[in-house]
Amino acid sequence: MNNFEFKNPTKIIFGKDSIKKLENEIPENAKILLLYGGGSIKKNGIYNQVKAALGTATVIEFGGIPANPEYAVLLEALEIIKTENINFLLAVGGGSVIDGTKFLSAAALYEGLTPWDILADNIRTEKGLPFGTVLTLPATGSEMNSGAVITRAETKEKLSMGGPGLFPEFSILDPQVITSIPERQLANGLADAFTHVLEQYMTYPSGALLQDRFAESIMQTIIEVAPKVLKDPTDYQAASNFMWSCTMALNGLIQKGVPTDWAVHAIGHELTALFGIDHARTLAVIAPSHYKYNFEAKKDKLAQYGERVWNITEGNTDDIAYLAIEKTVAFFHALGINTKLSDYTKDFEGTAETISQRFTDRGWLGLGEHQSLSPDKVEKIVKMAY
Ligand code: NZQ
Ligand code: ZN
Numbered sequence: 001m002n003n004f005e006f007k008n009p010t011k012i013i014f015g016k017d018s019i020k021k022l023e024n025e026i027p028e029n030a031k032i033l034l035l036y037g038g039g040s041i042k043k044n045g046i047y048n049q050v051k052a053a054l055g056t057a058t059v060i061e062f063g064g065i066p067a068n069p070e071y072a073v074l075l076e077a078l079e080i081i082k083t084e085n086i087n088f089l090l091a092v093g094g095g096s097v098i099d100g101t102k103f104l105s106a107a108a109l110y111e112g113l114t115p116w117d118i119l120a121d122n123i124r125t126e127k128g129l130p131f132g133t134v135l136t137l138p139a140t141g142s143e144m145n146s147g148a149v150i151t152r153a154e155t156k157e158k159l160s161m162g163g164p165g166l167f168p169e170f171s172i173l174d175p176q177v178i179t180s181i182p183e184r185q186l187a188n189g190l191a192d193a194f195t196h197v198l199e200q201y202m203t204y205p206s207g208a209l210l211q212d213r214f215a216e217s218i219m220q221t222i223i224e225v226a227p228k229v230l231k232d233p234t235d236y237q238a239a240s241n242f243m244w245s246c247t248m249a250l251n252g253l254i255q256k257g258v259p260t261d262w263a264v265h266a267i268g269h270e271l272t273a274l275f276g277i278d279h280a281r282t283l284a285v286i287a288p289s290h291y292k293y294n295f296e297a298k299k300d301k302l303a304q305y306g307e308r309v310w311n312i313t314e315g316n317t318d319d320i321a322y323l324a325i326e327k328t329v330a331f332f333h334a335l336g337i338n339t340k341l342s343d344y345t346k347d348f349e350g351t352a353e354t355i356s357q358r359f360t361d362r363g364w365l366g367l368g369e370h371q372s373l374s375p376d377k378v379e380k381i382v383k384m385a386y
């Protein structure tokens with residue numbers, strides 16, 4: 001096991017009807033900017049619950065943060081934060097609204113000229129404007145981590161940012177919110193969280209027995225509840241396990257002391273930036289090719305995953321590892337998620353070269369747990385995913 005430090009300061013308030021507890025969490029004298037997305041919260045009652053809990057607090061609202069939070073839209077919110085002297089941000093939404101809020105938290109205190117530099121130059125945020133979240137879509141884990149991913153349509157870029165200053169002060173997780181989520185987004189949430197675990201697990205054995213079993217138990221839970229969640233989002237038992245699994249998949253715990261990969265996400269973000277494909281679906285496109293291409297380096301963990309998560313008992317290490325990849329593809333398909341780039345766009349020729357060139361230009365010359373996945377290898381993986 002590798003050395004590690006672990007601190008996660010986010011307070012989680014989990015459970016049925018927990019949105020009303022928001023009133024206890026807002027700091028005194030807060031001047032709040034309430035941030036939300038395309039308006040789903042106004043149809044499903046979450047907005048009304050939030051407003052009721054905020055009572056007489058001073059609140060300004062900013063709606064319209066799109067899926068894959070857009071830099072240009074966020075700059076409008078930044079202007080409001082500055083002119084209105086906002087001192088607390090409240091994100092009510094999924095990963096996109098929460099990530100957008102993290103960007104604003106960082107940008108509000110950033111002293112440089114262009115906030116995009118935080119992303120382009122990978123500037124860590126040590127201190128941000130404080131914010132809390134009311135999660136409406138289990139998927140990203142953004143409600144309990146300090147990372148964010150921001151999109152810029154102008155340049156077709158999608159880049160990550162983060163730092164210890166970007167943990168939410170609190171996150172309210174009421175599993176009942178999933179009842180209004182469209183099936184496509186439920187499937188996305190299940191696939192995204194599942195792949196978050198894979199990124200922190202599918203590397204090489206490192207003697208971290210507990211972390212491996214944390215990871216396996218999250219994947220087993222997602223596999224178990226996925227059909228229930230899709231069939232009946234009002235099934236509270238399934239919803240609550242789904243929601244907590246998504247948070248636990250990316251709140252830092254399972255990555256401590258182990259090597260991590262994250263190449264699937266790095267490549268996937270490019271597919272969203274280039275084609276607008278839903279984040280989770282880009283992962284389902286890239287992960288199978290990535291694991292096949294890196295089979296030799298990853299086969300011990302692939303086989304462990306095959307045995308423990310998919311209960312494969314027959315065959316040697318290679319057989320089990322290979323079958324485990326097939327099981328993963330079948331799982332994505334069972335969620336209704338296609339796993340080839342050509343399922344999403346007819347315009348895929350040249351994509352592999354474009355992504356490889358972008359990685360070269362950014363100096364991303366060695367991704368993955370061995371920092372050895374060079375742009376030419378990325379190109380091959382993307383081609384395999386056509
Ligand atoms: O915009 P609204 O109207 O709210 O509708 C949203 C949106 O259309 C809708 N929705 C959310 N909650 C709902 C609901 N509809 C009905 N009922 C509800 N309760 O769902 C749609 C998708 O929302 P979005 O927030 O975009 O989804 P998700 O949570 O999957 O977030 C995706 C973004 O998070 C980033 C992704 O790259 C992407 O930009 N990620 C963030 C991570 C992080 N911060 O740690 C890690 C992830 O790997 C990921 O990269
Ligand atoms: Zn993800």
